[in-house]
Ligand code: SF4
Ligand code: FES
């Protein structure tokens with residue numbers, strides 16, 4: 001610590017810190033544009049000039065390290081005149097278009113100009129104008145307004161790990177952009193909107209819709225991945241306008257993924273359901289709540305205990321809890337939320353709740369990681385950011401996956417195999433670990449016999465073994481694979497042998513909450529065992545149940561096997577959907593559509609991957625007659641004469657569950673090795689499937705701007721390796737149909753993509769284009785359309 | 786398709802070898818010059834992209850360098866690139882007349898190329914030959930103490 005003095009006030013500052021940090025900590029304001037606490041120091045705007053005793057010239061506070069005894073003046077005549085001079089220069093080329101600029105009211109330049117600008121300008125020459133280049137559906141550009149602070153450029157380079165924006169040209173001709181016409185592709189791109197101190201980069205969807213001083217801000221939590229990023233939901237006169245990050249150093253820092261930022265656009269989709277509807281004698285009618293709920297209750301009651309329920313991933317814990325209570329009250333254990341999974345054979349051994357074994361911040365300090373079928377960057381973009389920080393600190397990040405995922409961090413070893421060969425790849429790593437000592441667990445030898453240990457496997461093993469703090473991470477593709485149980489078991493073994501920690505982050509936004517609430521066929525609330533396990537979602541849909549309740553999910557899109565979902569719904573007797581939307585498929589397959597309040601429209605709790613119960617209130621009202629799902633379930637429970645449906649608030653429901661889970665609200669337990677069967681060899685083309693980054697829930701799916709982004713567009717295609725395309729005579733862009741057994745998907749463009757292993761076909765699920773396909777794994781065929 | 790010739794790649798490799806292996810990008814300026822020479826004096830986007838891939842850096846970072854330095858051309862240039870210094874010393878010593886004479890004789894303005902693709906005329910900043918101002922650079926040669934007469938002789942001597 002060093003002692004300095006700012007404006008006569010003694011301040012203590014950390015060694016090596018910059019003046020601006022010391023001032024910020026002491027609450028002394030210094031104007032700035034280019035400085036940002038999360039970015040490297042560029043010191044190019046010069047707005048932060050201050051006077052430092054014994055220094056001839058004013059010094060940039062953001063780039064001047066503190067020194068013992070330093071005396072700094074931020075408001076002396078010398079400092080102020082330097083700041084005013086800089087402001088005058090900045091305004092020379094800045095357009096005077098605040099009235100039509102979206103940043104107006106929250107513009108750093110506008111604010112500083114108020115404090116340091118002159119009423120008039122001495123500059124009479126022509127101002128510089130920059131022609132705009134569109135950079136995608138999320139970010140609007142108005143580059144004439146740019147003041148070249150390079151925050152956006154540094155964000156791409158340093159934080160997101162993909163440099164897409166740059167400063168080309170120099171001096172007066174310098175401009176920020178992509179140079180060649182292209183959309184930015186980063187899953188974190190929207191953060192430059194917040195970073196840009198002026199109106200050069202603004203939100204395209206929010207553009208021209210409100211002024212910041214008209215907005216009401218509501219604290220909330222984002223339900224689209226297991227981080228539970230903290231957000232502010234902003235509305236004007238009750239209408240949602242935009243979503244911004246809310247600082248939380250333990251979770252999202254000051255960032256937000258594009259999915260969390262723009263998903264709200266899906267709430268206003270044209271197929272939004274706003275009034276209860278029932279299908280009576282084959283005819284749809286819009287009815288009042290009483291009629292709809294009675295109709296639903298009667299249908300469910302008639303089914304006896306031949307009933308089941310499916311829930312999507314983004315519901316609140318309270319909703320999951322009441323849903324399972326309802327189903328169990330009816331004498332059934334048929335309830336499941338794990339719609340993106342296919343293999344449930346190890347469910348009884350799995351931890352009662354998915355999650356991370358270490359706090360999110362600690363991911364930064366790991367020194368080795370093995371990612372198994374994980375594309376963390378797209379699954380949980382902000383966890384990807386923590387991994388990237390670890391990698392930049394020197395951690396070795398290895399991957400075993402069926403896709404050579406484009407990483408935004410320096411990768412260690414990458415094993416890219418056909419999906420069914422992932423098991424063997426993990427066996428190889430475990431075998432390499434066993435060479436160093438330890439005894440092979442029961443059932444391993446038979447599996448390991450035919451597996452050769454590759455150099456990569458050896459290197460991964462050595463790196464994990466040598467790590468002080470290593471992790472083994474089971475990603476969405478692994479968890480959603482038909483071999484998931486085997487992959488998890490091997491992951492547990494590798495973690496055990498190498499002394500690393502196993503991470504089962506869980507796919508989806510609130511899988512931890514759903515599991516805790518007991519939304520599982522084999523476990524009731526708080527992880528308690530049930531006498532006889534009910535059916536998982538796949539079995540449920542194959543069982544021809546008499547009644548099925550859907551909550552916040554569109555089975556044909558949200559389930560890992562769209563084909564099974566469709567036939568299952570057709571066979572089910574009576575289908576009640578608590579839903580935000582009335583899509584064509586839902587209208588065709590359901591008997592009752594109960595409009596429910598979606599994210600930001602209801603109160604509740606989400607449990608994130610590090611086990612935090614994050615509660616929030618409703619930020620906006622749901623459209624029309626839509627009601628929070630917990631209220632609907634409560635009334636249904638009453639109508640069905642079930643006990644325990646007397647809650648008056650979501651808090652009451654939460655407290656009821658909390659009383660069961662205990663004070664901490666999490667359940668700790670561990671997954672251990674169990675013998676697994678070798679995976680089945682696939683002859684011919686082998687299918688790989690994963691959920692698209694913007695196909696993860698009904699809301700995200702309807703966010704048009706996200707769908708129009710590069711990630712959104714890239715989901716509606718099938719991908720094959722160039723050699724496979726050549727061998728089979730397919731061209732890039734050609735329309736093909738993916739066929740499994742007798743079923744084929746609608747025609748889709750084929751994209752030649754060398755990140756897919758040869759002999760495989762990659763499909764992204766959860767999108768309109770791939771609706772109707774099977775699980776996408778196993779033998780598939782491609783036929784020209 | 787490979788745009789950089791094997792010879793160019795070999796030369797770029799020599800530059801890469803001068804830096805630590807994890808700093809391949811340090812060779813970017815040399816690589817751009819080599820590519821420009823190979824391509825008749827100017828750089829295409831495709832060439833820059835190939836350099837980016839070769840040096841394992843983001844394409845935009847290559848564009849930044851190529852647009853920052855005035856000696857990289859991103860439009861086709863004539864066989865002879867005439868760079869006239871109009872910076873302060875040259876200006877004081879009559880670079881205006883040099884420019885006027887060249888423009889008049891070649892029938893083009895600063896920044897343009899003659900129709901027969903022989904000459905491109907460019908205005909540049911100080912080239913460090915102020916002692917003998919005014920001056921210009923044609924290709925790799927400096928021509929100093931210019932007058933309309935010497936200009937004519939120089940131009941006559943160029944293909
Ligand atoms: S666009 Fe905005 S963030 Fe980027 S350099 Fe310009 S002013 Fe800074
Ligand atoms: S904030 Fe210090 S120079 Fe920009």
Ligand code: FES
Nearest residue numbers: 870875911912914
């Ligand atoms: S000013 Fe012309 S060479 Fe220096």
